[in-house]
Amino acid sequence: xxxxxxxxxxxxxxxxxxxxxxxxxxxxxxxxxxxxxxxxxxxxxxxxxxxxxxxxxxxxxxxxxxxxxxxxxxxxxxxxxxxxxxxxxxxxxxxxxxxxxxxxxxxxxxxxxxxxxxxxxxxxxxxxxxxxxxxxxxxxxxxxxxxxxxxxxxxxxxxxxxxxxxxxxxxxxxxxxxxxxxxxxxxxxxxxxxxxxxxxxxxxxxxxxxxxxxxxxxxxxxxxxxxxxxxxxxxxxxxxxxxxxxxxxxxxxxxxxxxxxxxxxxxxxxxxxxxxxxxxxxxxxxxxxxxxxxxxxxxxxxxxxxxxxxxxxxxxxxxxxxxxxxxxxxxxxxxxxxxxxxxxxxxxxx
Numbered sequence: 001x002x003x004x005x006x007x008x009x010x011x012x013x014x015x016x017x018x019x020x021x022x023x024x025x026x027x028x029x030x031x032x033x034x035x036x037x038x039x040x041x042x043x044x045x046x047x048x049x050x051x052x053x054x055x056x057x058x059x060x061x062x063x064x065x066x067x068x069x070x071x072x073x074x075x076x077x078x079x080x081x082x083x084x085x086x087x088x089x090x091x092x093x094x095x096x097x098x099x100x101x102x103x104x105x106x107x108x109x110x111x112x113x114x115x116x117x118x119x120x121x122x123x124x125x126x127x128x129x130x131x132x133x134x135x136x137x138x139x140x141x142x143x144x145x146x147x148x149x150x151x152x153x154x155x156x157x158x159x160x161x162x163x164x165x166x167x168x169x170x171x172x173x174x175x176x177x178x179x180x181x182x183x184x185x186x187x188x189x190x191x192x193x194x195x196x197x198x199x200x201x202x203x204x205x206x207x208x209x210x211x212x213x214x215x216x217x218x219x220x221x222x223x224x225x226x227x228x229x230x231x232x233x234x235x236x237x238x239x240x241x242x243x244x245x246x247x248x249x250x251x252x253x254x255x256x257x258x259x260x261x262x263x264x265x266x267x268x269x270x271x272x273x274x275x276x277x278x279x280x281x282x283x284x285x286x287x288x289x290x291x292x293x294x295x296x297x298x299x300x301x302x303x304x305x306x307x308x309x310x311x312x313x314x315x316x317x318x319x320x321x322x323x324x325x326x327x328x329x330x331x332x333x334x335x336x337x338x339x340x341x342x343x344x345x346x347x348x349x350x
Contacts, residue, residue, distance in 0.1 A: 051290045053298075056088045056113035058281075061101035061122075063094045067147070067234055067315070068117055071279060074311050075144075078302040085298060097130040097183070098122050105138070109284050112291030115141065118282035118327075120334055121187040127339050128185045129349050135331065139283035139292060142299045143322040143330060145312050146276035148252040149191025150236050150263065152229045152245045154221060162248040162269050165228065166199045173205035176227040179217035184210050185347045187277040187338075191251050192230035194341045195266045195273035204346045221245065232277070233260065233316040251275040256316050278320060278334065280327065296323050 058076050062068040072090050079085035093101040101116055108114035118140060125131045151162065159165045168176060180189045193203040209226065211217035214235040221229045222244060229245075233256065239245040240259045247263045253274045255261060266273045281299060283292065302308055303321045312319050322330055342348050 051112065051288070051294050053085045053088070053294070054113050056085060056115070058088055058090045059101050059104050059114065059116040060090055060092050061094060061098040061117055061119070062092065064092050067232065068119065068279070070315075071145075072117055074308070075281065075299075075302065078305060078308060079298060081307075082298075082302060082305070084301060097125040099125075099131045099133065102131065102133045102138075105284050110286040110288060112283055112287055112295060115281050115283050115295070118143070118280040119187075120277040120279075120338065123331070123335050123338055124186050124190065124342070127335075127342050128347055130183075135282075135335075136328075137285055139285065139287035140324055140327040140331060141281045141283055141292060141295045142303075142324065143278045143280035143320055143327045144299065144303055145280075145317040146252075146278050146320045147232045147234075147315075147317050148250050148256070148276055149188050149230050150233050150247045150250045150260070151192055152218070152221065152231065152236055152239075152247045153227065154224075155243055155246055157227070157246065159228075159248065160246075162264070162266075162271075165248060166196065166201060169196060169201040169206065170199075173202045174207045177207050177209055177225070178228045178230065179209050179211055179220055179226040180230050181211045181214040181217050184208055185342055185345065188214075188230050188232065189345075190338055190341045191232075191275045191277070193345055194275045194337070195249070195251060195271050197341060197344055198266075198273045199271050203341075203344060218245070236260075237316065252318065256318075257313065260316065275337075276318070276320075278330065279317075280322075292324055 058072050060069050060072045069090070069092060076088045076090050079088055093104050105114060105116045122135045126133065126135055151165070153159050159168065178192070180186065180192070189208060197203050211220065214231040217226065217229050218231060218235060218239065220226045233250065236245065236247055237259060240247055247260065249266050249269060250256060250260060250263050251274060252265050253267065255263065255265060283295065300321065300323070309319060339348065
């Protein structure tokens, strides 16, 4: 005899099956939610333990108002504007061939709230024995831009092209007085001597005259006390526009914008030389990786802003962003190049 199931019993059985089926789904959903909640909680905990900038100092190895100081203040301003570093104060520590600034940074080993301008010229001082610090001991965070050295003469100078000047130097290396700021063997001196060496000039015999600033050396050029001046491009803009001086060559990889659009590069003149002074930011010795990573991200963010790009263009600096690892590799290559030129100049102590 067939088993009969009443409508009521059938409905109850259906409800039980529905409950059993969807009850399991509900349980599974709860487990998934638990995992997701745990994941979010772990992410929040990781973010809570992520290093965050506090009250910091940006140490500048130069006095206020110069190009190095101006760049540091723009970096600090953009970091605060982008809400990346709410309180980063620029502190000027000039003197001692950057030793005073490096000593200040050494007081904060391992603390990412203290950073400093990273510049090629620090290696010049290291190689020359002017300081007892090694740039490679510090934490390179990023390179941000390159600045270039131009070679200038008065508008009435008999040297119309860089080849006229090279011919004179080859014939009599010590015949012309050449002004540089602020020291013999610095990045400006190397920015001139490197290409001339490549062109076959005996750079060890040149008559180099150091000045306290590029403004002083350019004034001396205008007054007839110098025949040639080497200076970074921001220092030359005004006098180029006024027609008081003529820039014969610039050590950039390609021509710069107005007012240097008619000035050839060394490469264009057949001399295979690109010499720049790369500037960026470095941290103290023993800076933890988590702090380095945060700093690298912050600088990459501001380097991509239109305001930063406009700032570089205004100063005739070339955008050149490199992260930590690429910066270390770049600096190693720079060190070899700078040492080679300084050795040729007879300035490296044996």
